[in-house]
Amino acid sequence: xxxxxxxxxxxxxxxxxxxxxxxxxxxxxxxxxxxxxxxxxxxxxxxxxxxxxxxxxxxxxxxxxxxxxxxxxxxxxxxxxxxxxxxxxxxxxxxxxxxxxxxxxxxxxxxxxxxxxxxxxxxxxxxxxxxxxxxxxxxxxxxxxxxxxxxxxxxxxxxxxxxxxxxxxxxxxxxxxxxxxxxxxxxxxxxxxxxxxxxxxxxxxxxxxxxxxxxxxxxxxxxxxxxxxxxxxxxxxxxxxxxxxxxxxxxxxxxxxxxxxxxxxxxxxxxxxxxxxxxxxxxxxxxxxxxxxxxxxxxxxxxxxxxxxxxxxxxxxxxxxxxxxxxxxxxxxxxxxxxxxxxxxxxxxxxxxxxxxxxxxxxxxxxxxxxxxxxxxxxxxxxxxxxxxxxxxxxxxxxxxxxxxxxxxxxxxxxxxxxxxxxxxxxxxxxxxxxxxxxxxxxxxxxxxxxxxxxxxxxxxxxxxxxxxxxxxxxxxxxxxxxxxxxxxxxxxxxxxxxxxxxxxxxxxxxxxxxxxxxxxxxxxxxxxxxxxxxxxxxxxxxxxxxxxxxxxxxxxxxxxxxxxxx
RNA sequence: GGUCCCGUGGCUUAGCCAGGAUAUAGCAUCGGGCUUCUAACCCGGGGGUCAAGGGUUCGAAUCCCUUCGGGAUCGCCA
Numbered sequence: 001x002x003x004x005x006x007x008x009x010x011x012x013x014x015x016x017x018x019x020x021x022x023x024x025x026x027x028x029x030x031x032x033x034x035x036x037x038x039x040x041x042x043x044x045x046x047x048x049x050x051x052x053x054x055x056x057x058x059x060x061x062x063x064x065x066x067x068x069x070x071x072x073x074x075x076x077x078x079x080x081x082x083x084x085x086x087x088x089x090x091x092x093x094x095x096x097x098x099x100x101x102x103x104x105x106x107x108x109x110x111x112x113x114x115x116x117x118x119x120x121x122x123x124x125x126x127x128x129x130x131x132x133x134x135x136x137x138x139x140x141x142x143x144x145x146x147x148x149x150x151x152x153x154x155x156x157x158x159x160x161x162x163x164x165x166x167x168x169x170x171x172x173x174x175x176x177x178x179x180x181x182x183x184x185x186x187x188x189x190x191x192x193x194x195x196x197x198x199x200x201x202x203x204x205x206x207x208x209x210x211x212x213x214x215x216x217x218x219x220x221x222x223x224x225x226x227x228x229x230x231x232x233x234x235x236x237x238x239x240x241x242x243x244x245x246x247x248x249x250x251x252x253x254x255x256x257x258x259x260x261x262x263x264x265x266x267x268x269x270x271x272x273x274x275x276x277x278x279x280x281x282x283x284x285x286x287x288x289x290x291x292x293x294x295x296x297x298x299x300x301x302x303x304x305x306x307x308x309x310x311x312x313x314x315x316x317x318x319x320x321x322x323x324x325x326x327x328x329x330x331x332x333x334x335x336x337x338x339x340x341x342x343x344x345x346x347x348x349x350x351x352x353x354x355x356x357x358x359x360x361x362x363x364x365x366x367x368x369x370x371x372x373x374x375x376x377x378x379x380x381x382x383x384x385x386x387x388x389x390x391x392x393x394x395x396x397x398x399x400x401x402x403x404x405x406x407x408x409x410x411x412x413x414x415x416x417x418x419x420x421x422x423x424x425x426x427x428x429x430x431x432x433x434x435x436x437x438x439x440x441x442x443x444x445x446x447x448x449x450x451x452x453x454x455x456x457x458x459x460x461x462x463x464x465x466x467x468x469x470x471x472x473x474x475x476x477x478x479x480x481x482x483x484x485x486x487x488x489x490x491x492x493x494x495x496x497x498x499x500x501x502x503x504x505x506x507x508x509x510x511x512x513x514x515x516x517x518x519x520x521x522x523x524x525x526x527x528x529x530x531x532x533x534x535x536x537x538x539x540x541x542x543x544x545x546x547x548x549x550x551x552x553x554x555x556x557x558x559x560x561x562x563x564x565x566x567x
Numbered sequence: 568g569g570u571c572c573c574g575u576g577g578c579u580u581a582g583c584c585a586g587g588a589u590a591u592a593g594c595a596u597c598g599g600g601c602u603u604c605u606a607a608c609c610c611g612g613g614g615g616u617c618a619a620g621g622g623u624u625c626g627a628a629u630c631c632c633u634u635c636g637g638g639a640u641c642g643c644c645a
Contacts, residue, residue: 026585079588163644333640395606424580435579440594441594457604460604529604
């Protein structure tokens with residue numbers, strides 16, 4: 001809705017600038033606390049026209065012609081700023097469209113296909129609290145892009161043949177696997193033991209090297225033992241992801257690209273560019289013209305491939321299937337992903353767009369699966385749900401145990417996701433239990449509570465026989481400040497989807513979610529709905545509550561957070 | 568040592584890419600509000616040299632340089 005408003009503003013201002021005798025440049029529309037949208041076009045025009053920006057703004061405002069039926073009410077000035085106010089029609093139509101379009105409101109304006117890759121943690125243990133930053137960012141982005149209209153396929157790239165997996169496979173033959181534990185946790189146990197053992201007895205490393213050569217040459221027994229190790233870890237990881245409501249359409253195994261010959265084909269393609277040479281027995285690529293001083297190794301001395309080599313083949317394959325590729329990766333992948341892009345570019349293949357997030361560390365240092373220094377996501381989820389249960393117990397002691405458990409689950413998982421997604425990915429963070437388990441006031445529960453309130457009002461109205469969602473309404477009677485503010489906030493939905501999809505920044509959307517809930521809560525406190533004096537007013541306010549319910553549910557769904565009807 | 572990211576009230580954080588109107592919120596703190604649709608809420612107060620220094624500009628949290636602090640990374644791990 002806001003996108004259409006913005007388009008109209010652009011066209012009106014373009015015309016006004018022209019008829020005021022200036023040359024149209026960038027009209028620089030920006031949000032403003034003083035208007036529905038503001039332009040500081042006058043600043044830019046001032047230097048060119050050698051006039052005072054304030055005079056320019058006034059001349060432009062005087063030249064404004066607003067067509068009938070516009071979403072624009074008026075364009076005024078405050079000093080050099082052009083302040084644009086939306087019309088009543090804009091407000092009314094927002095209500096009508098939300099009721100018509102429901103979950104489709106504010107979306108579907110983009111087209112194209114995207115391959116999204118996220119999480120892709122090594123199957124050598126459970127997801128820890130750092131990995132899920134990747135999952136939450138990736139899954140939220142997927143949801144945002146889908147809402148914008150893109151056809152998105154989310155993939156988990158499974159490293160089923162790296163050195164770590166060779167160690168896991170070897171570990172399973174050396175140490176006892178605890179079947180009573182969740183499989184990914186039990187895998188981590190033997191993996192940690194194996195690493196300690198290898199450190200103590202370096203001569204055993206040769207056994208790992210041997211396994212890697214066997215798997216790459218296609219030895220069935222070795223491949224099967226790798227598969228077994230990987231599937232134990234992956235099945236546990238999938239349970240964790242499911243619990244967070246993170247959805248992958250496909251799990252793609254790295255080994256596919258060895259077995260179908262794609263890796264050796266791409267190595268040949270790279271060789272054909274004349275960029276490769278043998279350096280100390282390894283095959284390396286020269287990417288100095290892309291700004292990389294050091295060469296990139298794509299084949300070990302023993303002829304086996306590396307992660308990067310397989311990743312090149314994977315990206316070549318993805319690039320054939322979709323118009324865009326997006327990878328969500330940790331900060332440790334900055335350099336390697338740049339080299340990957342350069343290499344793909346050098347052989348004339350499409351490159352992925354990379355979303356980097358900074359690390360989550362522990363107070364005592366960075367996390368490491370190998371050394372057993374990590375906090376598992378499963379532990380975090382268990383504890384937060386326990387904490388959430390206590391909160392529900394406090395507030396709704398009269399409800400059934402089943403209700404409390406359900407709410408604790410939806411509130412707990414929502415809190416985890418929201419806490420992660422609300423922070424811009426370039427901030428590195430330190431995990432600590434105290435803040436992780438603290439239900440921050442304006443976090444997920446705040447947004448979920450707003451939704452539950454809306455549902456509760458509608459339910460009561462339905463029970464009282466005063467509300468039917470098919471009722472025709474006339475939103476023009478909704479004139480209270482908090483009502484208009486709420487409607488205008490809902491109208492921004494498309495703009496926020498558009499911006500976060502364009503910039504690949506899910507935190508922008510998370511912040512909007514909080515503001516939307518805030519606008520609803522203020523309306524709720526200030527304006528009576530069911531107890532409104534006139535019937536007409538009551539009906540229209542109920543319609544507004546219904547709109548808020550729809551947009552809040554939409555917003556929560558886009559964040560991958562449950563929208564409880566009661567809590 | 569080179570490269571990249573971050574540094575905003577006691578704590579967490581938006582804004583920075585596309586420089587402009589009193590720097591955004593939350594937590595904590597102080598005060599007010601439930602006989603009225605769920606108070607996981609609402610209203611108000613106090614609290615900021617936007618790490619430091621320099622530069623560009625009519626104008627810098629935002630752009631450039633230097634320094635300091637934290638994180639990441641620098642070929643046969645991923």
